[in-house]
Amino acid sequence: MSTPLSKQSTDGQSPVHTPTGLIALAWTLVGVPLAYGLYQTVKTATTLFTG
């Protein structure tokens, strides 16, 4: 995962650091339901070849 650094804004604001934990939490929150959906769908899809 890349971490692009923003160019210093013209307003002179001091840079911030986005906590890695927050990014991990955000991806986990959307990734877990998606993984559940993928697992369930793959399970259903296999019935095409088995049943």
Add this chain to the structure above:
Amino acid sequence: MSKPTDRPARSPARRSPVALPGFLQRERIVARPGFNRWLIPPAALAVHLCIGQAYATSVYKNALVEHFAVSQTAIGIVFSIAIVMLGLSAALFGTWVDRNGPRAAMFTAACFWVSGFLVGGLGIETQQLWLLYLGYGVLGGIGLGIGYISPVSTLIKWFPDRPGLATGMAIMGFGGGALIASPLSRQLMSYYDPGYDGTAGTVPNGEAVAALFFTFAALYLVFMMFGAAIVRVPADDWRPTGFDPSTVKQKALVTTESVSAANAIKTPQFWLLWTVLFCNVTAGIGILEQAAPMIQDFFRSGDTSTVAATAAAGFVGVLSLFNMAGRFVWSSTSDFIGRKPIYMVYLGVGLLLYVALATIGNSATWVFVLLAAVIISFYGGGFATVPAYLRDLFGTYQVGAIHGRLLTAWSAAGVAGPLIVNSVLDTQGEPGTLVAANYRPALFIMVGLLAVGFVANLLVKPVASKWHEPHATTPATARANPERSAAR
């Protein structure tokens, strides 16, 4: 987070007619230098994974038919209303979304989407079908439209180096939402109605469906508000490290100019893309709508099919996976090969695959599944790539609003696709007696549609300079004066 800095004071007359609370205002979510843009895709996914539930309504369709004691059509129309409202609301509120930013849009989408489930659930609970139409259909449909476009322009601005990847990630979420909602609906309904075990042939009672609606309302409220809370917009002068906008301009059809939404719809490019999207979606819906009965009919011999009902359900699952994967894979690929070439693949190769499906699709199950799966991946890819195509042609200025207007093609295709397939099949015989040959007329109509879309895509040229915004326009002043060039 950050405070407004270099933006001119906005004229009150140009602001939203409804004053937004401070925490929703665009100025409050401008990211400070150093903000990590990889926090934006999960914010977008949090919204799209929720509204993608719209493709999982078939799970409780039969339960509602029994509960209300009405026809399949009377229940099916709920989904149609929602898709029509999606297109209308995306078109009507697109400029508002661009002006007020993604947090206000996601918050508003969440309110409508959740209200849709609450009012719809109340309609089921009290056996008032009109409340289901009003709730899930109208309110939910408005939430769908605003939610669908809410993160798109923000993602394009955060990922100017990979817009196809960015929009692919978000719009993949819409496909993923159905993958989550289908099995989750079955599990929740079997929990609320112990007499229902989720297998084919059994249906849950209406109370279980109402409880499902209320549960979804709570879950989706949390998820969508999470997305609204973490989303940020980049500062006007922000660029990813090492990104040079001049390298983008070197690619064919890609502009660094800006075209307003009001002007975009006056250009032939917009209507050519409208035609492209309409044809691609109509053709895809032709398969999606009939997936389970279609595979059984293609391998029918007499009264029986060699494909069992459970295997047909597996085929629907395969299509769902390819629909979702196509959104991410093909849209990301378009960053490398270009938007026009990838649509030549969706429409040109798609056309050939449709011909193959109609002629040799019944030769073997694996042939049928492979052809249909690739066609559906193109269907998903078409949805995910179109925002990046719009950005290439019209710039980032009001790409969200332009995308919203383009989504009326989806609404039109949502009506046309099933209408074409069902009306053709009605002339061919009774359901349960159809065979592969009966599908050929409908499939060849889709071939013709894809040919029209292919030609429309070939005709796309760069937008004439007379539609470009004046160069003095900055994104901030443009947002403050969104209609100033509309009369041009």
